[in-house]
Amino acid sequence: MDMLVRIGTSLFAVGLVATAIIIIPFFFGVTERPTWLNVLAAGGLTIGLGVALVAIVAAVLSPAPADETEQPDETEPPEETTAAGPAPAGTS
Numbered sequence: 001m002d003m004l005v006r007i008g009t010s011l012f013a014v015g016l017v018a019t020a021i022i023i024i025p026f027f028f029g030v031t032e033r034p035t036w037l038n039v040l041a042a043g044g045l046t047i048g049l050g051v052a053l054v055a056i057v058a059a060v061l062s063p064a065p066a067d068e069t070e071q072p073d074e075t076e077p078p079e080e081t082t083a084a085g086p087a088p089a090g091t092s
Contacts, residue, residue, distance in 0.1 A: 001059040008052025015044025 018041035022033050 001055050001062070004055030005052050005059075008048050008050070008055060011044050011048030011051060013044075013048070015041055015046075015048055018044055 018037055022037055022041050025033070
C-alpha cells in the first residue's frame with residue numbers, strides 16, 4: 001500500500017508541475033499550449049489523487065499487523081494479585 005501512495009503522490013506532483021507550465025504563460029499572453037501538456041496536467045492530477053486516496057483507504061481498512069515484540073514470557077507463572085494489588089513478597 002505504501003508504494004501506491006508514493007506512486008500516486010508522484011503522479012500528482014507531475015500534474016502540478018504540468019499545470020504550472022500551462023497556467024503561468026497565460027500571465028504573459030501566451031495562449032497556445034500543446035494538447036499533450038493539457039492531458040498530462042489533467043491526468044496527472046486526477047489519476048495521482050485517485051491512486052493515492054485508494055491506497056490510503058485500503059491501508060486504513062486493512063487489519064493491523066500483529067505485534068510480536070511484546071509477547072508474555074510463558075516460562076514464568078503469572079503473579080498472584082489481590083483486590084488491593086500484588087501479593088506481599090513473603091506470602092503465597
